[in-house]
Amino acid sequence: MGELHKLPGYQVSQKIRNQEIFAEEYISQLFERIDKVDLKINSFISKNYESVLLKAKQIDKKIKNNEKLGSLLGIPIGIKDNISVLGLKTTCASRILQEYVPPYNATVIDRLEKQDAIIIGKLNMDEFGMGTSSEFSHYGPVHNPWNQEYVAGGSSGGSAAAVSSLQVPVSLGSDTGGSIRCPCSFCSVIGIKPTYGLVSRYGLVSYSNSLEQIGPIARTVVDIAMTLNAICGRDSNDNTSASSSASAGIDQQFEYKIDSVDGILGKNYKVGIIDNLIDSSEYQVKETVHKKINLLKEHDFSVHKTKINYSDFALAAYYVIATAEASSNLSRFDNIRYGFNYNPEGYEWNSYSSHVRSNFGEEVKRRILVGSFVLSAGYYGKYYLKAQKIRKIIKNEFNKLFKLFDVLVLPTMPILPFRIGEKVAKPLELYNLDIYTILSNLAGIPAMSIPAGFSKEGLPIGLQLLSNEFNEQVLIDIATFFEHKDKFNEWIPSI
């Protein structure tokens, strides 16, 4: 087997464009890699081999005919299984949707295909995006490429593990409370949750619509910027999406660029270190993050300590809002319009719905029940309204912090990856792990996880960067700086 699978997306695209390799040849090698590796990782739910080969041949033909070529030419992209792809099963890793084939493409898929990317298949996840470990999947848990006895993180575990194990150079995930960043931290790859509204959510199977965003996962910052450029921008099918001249008052086009290290240093970014959250992490995480902070100081970044209050309240507020929205969003799954084949004749409406909806997994059922409870009469003010007030307080706090700093630094996860099965029976313990990631979802600001290093046991640790809304360029700059210094794009698991 050749070594083409080791190439990052942008290099693949260049080589295909320059006719150094054929798209078909590259894709065939990638299939071999997936068939060999995914038995151990379980990152794919469905593969699209036949139409992928066809698309690869079309790309080779386009080059031969000197046709206009897209920016993501020939880059195979894996898609989280809650993003609709026309004609390809979209199960959300749930039994209830195991036969569902969407009749349309999500906007992000249309935009990727317009840039000549190749949709290679659908990736494993926690059912409906509800989880932190990718263990709550009808298709079995995703294994961490760095140590297969450990979880890959979640809920976009398949998306991160497939990129980390060199099965695809780029994938798409969705992030409701850290679902892109957590698995990126656990699998040592880069992932970004964009500002709320930067990327259209049309075609994303909704779990918590006011919190979630689609974002790219890759091994290099260049691939992240290229993919984000392709998928961002206003979409008439999603009223919460923003156009290139955002109403945020930032007069800029949504086009992210890779600057040189000198260029980045010349921008004199002010960095805020969220000290109170770093201190409450596991000691190996703390040590690694401090090493990264020292690297910033050595290069004359203006680094100052700061803190975020109310993080404990934020976690409770996040889960109130997320479960409330989940109970509403998941009420559409009545198995009439889509789902699995179960004849409704002879059933009364409610009993039919209850019966077929018992095919939801345990964790999904729990969240729906909790969501129904917090929205029920008499409790709305006590839980949901209060949670929304706390959300506003958090948002205001970030607004103040971004008047002082360009970027905030903290760990992505407070602990190291854990063993598969270790926490599956303790939902509250799993919820607590999201404490660093939910903040950006509540405030609607962008956040990125980049590889920071490894523990003594060889398990990955991630560094999280936060910036003000629609300021993704700052995150890309700081990530580029670390990529140049650490060469983390060369950290590859031996699988």
Added chain:
Amino acid sequence: MDENNQVACLITCLSAIQSSIYSKSVLLFFILGIFLQYLLFVLPIRKIIYERGKQFSLYPKMSTNYNDIKKLCTLSRLEIDESEIQKTLDKIKETILFFNKLDELELNDNEQEMSFNDMKTEIKIDDLREDLKTSKSSNVDGINGKETSFNFLNRKNGYVIGPRI
């Protein structure tokens, strides 16, 4: 009264006053001691009892029993196996107690809640676009005979089969 008697009387009076002051001080110290004990031991215990009581008794409707979880299942249109009810109940109770953390934060009534207006979106959330024509077709709608893009699971004579309402 001679001089000696006068002195003796004065001494008796003084010692009476002294013993009275002494016994009052003892009383004062005794009261102070009880007060300190109250501050150090009774108050914290009362606070713990109050907090626990607040969690369990202020909201008596909170789903803490079998019937409440059954009602939640009906509201959510979910079936949970009888053998799973207790396990589900325990985990939900744990989550809701965790949500009570929100009570620890003092918020005034004027505090604003987050709304979609706080997100930097360009168009009002209720501004709708024009309907789009669908191009893909796989089924024929039984009512108006037009083609629809949804591939409904159960169909008969062009109609979607659903349960009784």
